[in-house]
Amino acid sequence: MATIRMRYMVLSCPNCHTRLLKVPAGTTIIGSPLLQCKSCGRTYRTDLREEWYKYGQKWQLIGIPLIAAGVMLLVGALMENLAIGILAAALGFIIGLYITLKDVVRMIKSKKRMRSAAYLKQLLAYRAITPEDYERFMREAA
Ligand SMILES: [Zn+2]
Secondary structure, eight states, rough: OOOOOOEEEOOOOOOOOOOEEEETTTTTSSSSSEOOOTTOEEEEEEEEEEOOGOTTTTHHHHHHHHHHHHHHHHHHHHHTTTHHHHHHHHHHHHHHHHHHHHHHHHHHHHHTTTTTTTHHHHHHHSSSHHHHHHHHHHHHHH
């Protein structure tokens, strides 16, 4: 099996240039776009993280497990063995879920974070959120 080599990008604090975050190149992860530098304590915004509602690949979270299950079911069907097909599909789903579970957890945390009015205000102040989205989420915030 081929191994996928990931390229990483290192993000540094714009204020003191301390290295803070290592993320796979060309991707955005679900997380707070506002980070606090551990070195100088200042908050800054990053484009490498976005809250769940902006994350473009939401379908993947459940889509990947379903596709994996579908492929495995097809393998079982080609082998003309329904029992193996179903078992393989279940295994495919679990493997798929294992891949996306981290992001599912990140999404749950993101939704939780965005229920805070104080946090939403901060997002707006750093222009990490549009005024329209701010209004929308404020209505749902506690
Ligand atoms: Zn800093």
